[in-house]
Amino acid sequence: MASCIFCKIVKGDIPSFKLYDSPKVLAFLDINPLAKGHALIIPKTHGEKLTDIPDDELAESLPVAKKIAAALGAENYNILQNNGRLAHQEVDHVHFHVIPKPDQQQGLG
Ligand code: 5GP
Ligand code: ZN
Numbered sequence: 001m002a003s004c005i006f007c008k009i010v011k012g013d014i015p016s017f018k019l020y021d022s023p024k025v026l027a028f029l030d031i032n033p034l035a036k037g038h039a040l041i042i043p044k045t046h047g048e049k050l051t052d053i054p055d056d057e058l059a060e061s062l063p064v065a066k067k068i069a070a071a072l073g074a075e076n077y078n079i080l081q082n083n084g085r086l087a088h089q090e091v092d093h094v095h096f097h098v099i100p101k102p103d104q105q106q107g108l109g
Helices: 005-011 061-072
Strands: 018-021 025-029 039-043 077-080 096-100
Touching: 005 025, 005 039, 018 061, 025 061, 039 061, 061 077, 061 096
Parallel strands: none
Antiparallel strands: 018 025, 025 039, 039 096, 077 096
């Protein structure tokens, strides 16, 4: 979708700090992190809400979240996925947050 900021990141039109890149999924650091290591995992296919993305496109996302949390050394963390403005969704391209808890960031430098 031409106006979507995350589609622009997928295309490389907007820079990002990439953590994982496969044909279906991209993960990168959040530009405004709630904690050090705050990462976003997105299906490359554009869809506004979880219900807009086919299961096979979503299937890789949680395993990637798991790998990123492990790579960050985060033992305590939240996985968050917002749908709709009232649920605090700001970017209308499905994304999963991995948010390490600030007091458990050994190994994050
Ligand atoms: P939401 O509230 O939609 O679940 O979260 C959107 C997230 O996307 C926010 O945490 C915000 O900081 C992040 N974000 C918005 N624009 C950009 C961007 O251009 N690059 C990156 N890396 N993250 C972004
Ligand atoms: Zn998009």
